[in-house]
Amino acid sequence: MLSRALLSCLAATLCILILSHPILSEETEYPLTISDSAGRTITIPMPVQRIIALSTDHAEAVMMLGDGDKIVGVSDNLKSKVEIFPSLKNKQGVGKWNEVNFEQIGEIARQGDTIVPDIIVLAYTYPDKPYGAENVAMGLKPFGNITVVGLDFYKPENLTQDVQLLGKILNRNDEAQDYLDWLDSSRTKITNAIKGDDIPNVYFESNNKGGLGELATYGMGSGIDGMIRQSGGINIAGDLEEMYPKVTWEWVITQNPSAIIRIQSSDKIGWDRSASQDTTTLEGIADEIIGRAGGEKIPAISDKDVHVIYWDMMFGMDSVVGQTYLAKILHPDADLHPKDVYREYLKFLGIEFPEERIFVYPPLDEN
Template sequence: MFNSETVETVRSLKAQDKIIGVGRFTLENPAYFPELSRLPGVGSVWTPDIEAVLELHPDAVFVYGTFMKSSVDEIQDILKAADPNLVVIRVDCYIPESYEEEVRILGHILDREEEAEEFLEFYRGAIGPIEAIVSVLDETDKPAIYFESWGDFRTATQGAGYHDKLVMAGGNNIFGDLALSYTDIDPESVIERNPEIIVKLCGAGSRNFGGYGEDDPSQLEGLREEVVSRPGWGTLDAVENDRVYILSNDILGGARHFIGIAYLAKLFHPELFADLDPAAVHREYLSRFQGLDFRGVYVYPEILI
């Protein structure tokens, strides 16, 4: 399995014993994948190790469905040329719109249909109440959000997965009118649009800290201080009202996207989601479906229930 999102979803279905080889990002995350990270590696969709895949003699190879499509198309072509009988299965396992269908597909393929329905009942129980409340909100009731990736002044716009998750959580992306999915923006434009809430990601690139493998919030705290101290940003509504948050990509990207959406909904609409406890959803997911203890640092400042 090349993508760790599929590895994680397969573990939710209690079928991890069927996995015989994993991609680079599973190997590099032993805290979250303690046993699976010890399996043979097959590279990544950027640098696949086709020989390693074929040496494992798998019945099927799982790769992304839509992400890195040209690279994955090439991987599929090479594998099928080497072994015409090899089954290549294309699923993403991180996009909210297609996630439920892909879980059912995996349940069918892996003979885990009951487990798939059990997991989807939990998933819908987490995401459904948020969708119900957000769906009846007027646009004027949605706070203006500036979302920034781990790269400074890089934001998500219409067509980007992160933008869609902001919308699902009941936010109004201040750069949602831009045509590009991801783009660098001028810091002055943030001042001009004056967001009510700022969400800054960590957990990748030069901000690769936080998440499951860490328990010390000091780096998230330091990153937040960097953001609020930017020249001219002290007058932003988000800064003046102390609504600047650092969020780990561990829970907003990948198979855990629904947990990140729950955290965002709580941050955006604390009154509407007074009974929502994102940490409790997260804790149950880890213990019940991933076989892991709850630990890590995911949001700063911490959400108080």
């Protein structure tokens, strides 16, 4: 018979082995009842085999977790972004991201005369919009067996819970945690790099389609407002209660911003660095802002701190890339290397980083 001392030793050794061994995430069990990010209680009856993504954010999240091959339908705008979504260019379109074609989704979902409930539709929450999860679910109700899940991904403060929830739904809990560990590490690097720096006032412009009397910006509660704060800046529109307010150029001047950021999208990953249509367009945007009447009165223009930033990295799964670039703009001496962060992110998606592209204009000095 083993002695009490030997048993104690064996027990202690077993405990050490158990504690030192990584604990695997729990497998998702179905039927799965959850509360989505829209606050809706939904039940997913069986493992998900088919996914319809109504935005680039949703498609990118699914691909990040390793289930891109399950996407069977996409909003039309995804099909033009072939560099980031090469596998989706021939997928069935289901209308615009903000104008969903319910009949097309029903046709994709139907297999023969029935709809097997292994399909989900990923939509934004937006309770007051026709393309919000609740209204999309109502539009698909006549077809039956199609579960709509409300997830946003566009607010940095909610990104972790959105990713965890999607990981649970798709039984990709380990993949979700791998991404979240990288996300937390990347955010921590930003926080440490800008700690103790001065906090500049920032004006972030979406577009000027309404002219200088109706400039589109980002107010309280918007994803950009949160990102500016987390990047070590103060959003001059952060006290405006509208999430997406319109302001005048005269008002911007009174707020005396130290930096001006303007967004610009692209169907590619970033913009060509060399002389091209890209650089001509970007230079034109920057020059228009710099040349606005009265602009010489504010530090952003007098100090040449006007930047155009690649819009597609500012929201969703790669938002920490945009946050790193934004922090580098606001704190140019910070020990931050945005290209490295972007390179790491694209590696998650299995996409090679485009070395000759830029993501901020004028290009940043990252040395």
